[in-house]
Amino acid sequence: MKKYRTSEVAQMMGIHPNTVRFYEKWGLITKPVREENGYRVFTDLHLYQIQVARLGFEIEILQNGLRKQIVDMIKTCAKCDFDGAIRQTEEYLIQLKKERASAEEAIEIVQDMLHGEVHENHLFLKRREVSRYLDISVDALRNWEMNGLMTIKRRQNGYRIYTDEDIRQLKIIRVLRCANYSLEAIRRMMQKLSENPEADIREILDTPGQNDDIISACDRLLLSLSKAEMNAGKIMALLKEMKKLYS
Incomplete structure (x- = not known):
């Protein structure tokens, strides 16, 4: 199993190291294990979860609880409840189509x-x-x-x-x-x-x-709703891949 430090994850994902820490703090990714020296240890699972979070937050859609739906789904994914996250993504897609x-x-x-x-x-x-x-x-x-x-x-x-x-x-x-x-x-x-x-x-x-x-x-x-639907499709693919690898 590959292991990564915070700075390595940030570089690979194209984000600031503080963003990685915020994702952990807000429960958007699984809490990483810490080494004896206190350094966080991330894995490929975290890379998947960060991809899911970034796709979910890329389009800012606030109406009718859509923002809450996507946040709840990301947090469910962070708990490694992939079936639950897939169900939530399906519900999110239905609401996007209604909007x-x-x-x-x-x-x-x-x-x-x-x-x-x-x-x-x-x-x-x-x-x-x-x-x-x-x-x-x-x-x-x-x-x-x-x-x-x-x-x-x-x-x-x-x-x-x-x-x-x-x-x-x-x-x-x-x-x-x-x-x-x-x-x-x-x-x-x-x-x-x-x-x-x-x-x-x-x-x-x-x-x-x-x-x-x-x-x-x-x-x-x-256009925003269509983009959000497209991202939700990508999220669904990532969730199914995680389910296969980590369930």
């Missing part, structure tokens, strides 16, 4: 808006029903309304009722938040579009460091 479908739907919604297409309202949902329907937390819905991103009508009994049009707007807001647009930029866009459906979305959304329109933002998110 990609949401981004693609948001592009279609915006294109409809730009072409002035009107849709009849068939849905009338309460906040908790919308939360389940769109997989958005009740707190997020409440926060978006409090920050003026949209105004939801109430029935006589005081309950908020979300219509089809509200749902379509929420889908856009959700994707823009995933693409890291600020609440203020999104609020400005929703307000301007409600006043003038022909408004220049590119100009409305103009925020520091981001001058693209909604469709471009969704495209960037789609």
Whole structure:
């Protein structure tokens, strides 16, 4: 069995030695054995685990617990529970595909808006029903309304009722938040579009460091999700190889 020092692992992986130590501290790799002189001893197993961690963290995707999913999977791999890590990666891939479908739907919604297409309202949902329907937390819905991103009508009994049009707007807001647009930029866009459906979305959304329109933002998110899916495929291959070598 080959053995490596921290500096050797860092050089082979193209990272700083401190990064190797942080991976150990955060439980992202199996705790290395120490020699009598205190030096850490790493093996090829650690090299595999670092590859998994780097692939998982290469794409920063924060929405809907994806970040937590990938961290949990890496920590499961560090415990050498390869079957568990494979299951978690499969679940992660399923969620990535759902997020990609949401981004693609948001592009279609915006294109409809730009072409002035009107849709009849068939849905009338309460906040908790919308939360389940769109997989958005009740707190997020409440926060978006409090920050003026949209105004939801109430029935006589005081309950908020979300219509089809509200749902379509929420889908856009959700994707823009995933693409890291600020609440203020999104609020400005929703307000301007409600006043003038022909408004220049590119100009409305103009925020520091981001001058693209909604469709471009969704495209960037789609690229990130596709890259994350590709990395997850590589992670799966590494996990299966580790299972074969170290189980």
